[in-house]
Each structure stands twice: as C-alpha cells, then as structure tokens.
Amino acid sequence: MKTTRFGATIALGLAAGLALSACGSSGAQTGDSTSGAGPTQVSMLLDWAPNPDHAALYAAQHTGAYDDAGLSVSFATPSNTADAAREVSLGRVDLAISYEPDTLIAVESGLDVISVAALIPTSLTSLITRADSGITSAADLGGKTIGLSGLASQEPTIDFIARNAGVDPATISLPNVQQSLNQALLTDQVDAIFGAFRNIEGVELAAQGDFVILPATELGVPDYAELVIIANPQAPTTRRCSPRWSRRRWPCCRPTVSDVSPPTTGRPTPSGCTTTGCSRARSTARRPLPTTTYPERRTTIVLP
Helix, strand or coil, X not given: CHHXXXXXXXXXXXXXXXXXXXXXXXXXXXXXXXXXXXXXXEEEECCCCCCHHHHHHHHHHHCXXXXXXXXXXXXXXXXXXXXXXXXXXXXXXXXXXXCHHHHHHHHHCCCCCEEEEEEECCCCEEEEEECCCCCCCHHHCCCCEEEECCCCCHHHHHHHHHHHCCCCHHHCECCECCCCHHHXXXXXXXXEEEEEECCCHHHHHHCCCCEEEEEHHHHCCCCCCCEEEEECCCCCCCCCCCHHHHXXXXXXXXXXXXXXXXXXXXXXXXXXXXXXXXXXXXXXXXCCCCCCCCCCCCCECCCC
16 A cells, blocks of 8 residues: 555656646657547656666556556666766656756756656765775775766765865776776775665675775765656647646646746746646756866776
8 A cells, every 4th residue: 555655656746747847848748548648658767777766666657656647657777877967958858867966967057957856865875895995984085996987976076075084085086987886896996986875786785795885974975865856847848738647736727838937946837827736836946056176087997
C-alpha cells in the first residue's frame, strides 16, 4: 500500500512537471486518456544507469501509477552524466534527473531548465578512499589525486572542502574518470573518488575491500537535494494537457496551459486560473552563484 501511494505521488509529480514545463512540449505526444486519444508520452533521461535511487520511478511504472495519471513514461540512460540540463534545454527530452547544484549552475549559465521535484531530497555524494590511503578527513587531501565523474559542481565543491580544511586546492589533482569511479579506485588510478553515492558505490566497494566513506555533508558541504527532476520552462505549449491529471493537480485551471513565466519571477501562471490555487505550482528562481576561476588541472583517464 505504501509503495503504491508513493508511486502515485511520483506519477503526479511527473504530470505536474510536464504542466510546469509546458504541457505537450516538442518532444511529447499529448493525448486525453479519458477520450481515447491515448496517454501523454513522456521521455525522461536518467542521471546514471538504473540503480536503487530510481526505484520510485520504476515502481510507479510497475504498479500502473503512470497509467492512472494518463502518462506513458520512457526512460533513457545518458552517455554522459552531465548531459541532463543540455538535453532538456534543447528540447530533446521532456524531463531529466539531475543534481540540485548542477541545476543551479545550468540556470546561471543560461540553459532553460527548472527543478520541478526532488527525487532524492538529501545529499548522497561522498568522497570514498581505501582504508590505507591515509585520507581520514578533508585535511588529508593535499597532494592527492581525486577522481571525478565530470559534473560541473564537483571541482568547485572540492575547492570549497579543501579551503575549508586549510588545504591549497591547487595541490589536488582532479582527473575526470566519468562513470568509471569504482574502477578508477579499485585499480589504484586515483587516491580517492568524489561524486560516488554512499548508498550505491559505497556499498559496491565495501563488498570488495576496506574503504572509508566520507559524506560531503560531513566535509562541510551544506545538505541539498541530491537528485531533482528538471524540465524546460520555455517549452512550447501548442497542445492540450490531459484533463484527467491536470485538473487533479490544478482544479482551478483549464486543460490548456500557457507558457510559464521566466525563472526569474519564480512563479508560473497556468492559463484559465480563477483562484489562487495554482500558486502551488512554483518554479525555482535564479540564484546568484559565486564566480571563481579554477586553475586548469583536469585530465581524463581512459580505463581499459
């Protein structure tokens, strides 16, 4: 019962995301499931290969929660974990799983993306190293090689962690090992990895030896939503929303939804609203980010 309710919540969250991002974008085929026209086709790009963090998405599909919400959802695996914001901004997918810090960076860099839901509302990112590496805290990172997965937020985060611990960030080597985090650590290509999740890579590595897991939040990084669902707030709205779910979420609105207001206003406005009920549909306002120039010290390790 609990799983079914959670799946329904995810399904309605995806429906809400489509409404916020412009129901029936260029990548979606929209229909009214109640009139026989078929469900709304939704494409979603994952952040990584399917893993336990996506369980709610697949549970909603397995239990029929998407069908109940008038949705037909298809999932795709990215070729690069940093692809999400670009693919959504270009309209190649309707929704994507991304990371809260990287979504803020994407918005600041001018990409048309907006966070519409939190899939994992707490930080999972960790620094993982071998137990015999000599790294037990952020103060031990000087002169070490830390493998990253290539996200835009990772190098600034390591910079912050190092400075907070009194370590010169320029002394840390940060190769981009992409999605081969575990392999880079197991083959001693790096001293540690950052960007791994303690509930996934942490568990996998623990089964193969002795490793130290240092969550980012224990290294001084404020907590944040690890995985968020993002959409394009500027997507065209030339088709009709499915009343079956749009009225369930926003009963004050007509089936046709207008363009949402720009992210700088922090609030979308569906057409036909006759009450303030639709004020619940909110976008993420742009937040100013510090601009820091980081020395070029990245390399790419190609693993066999």
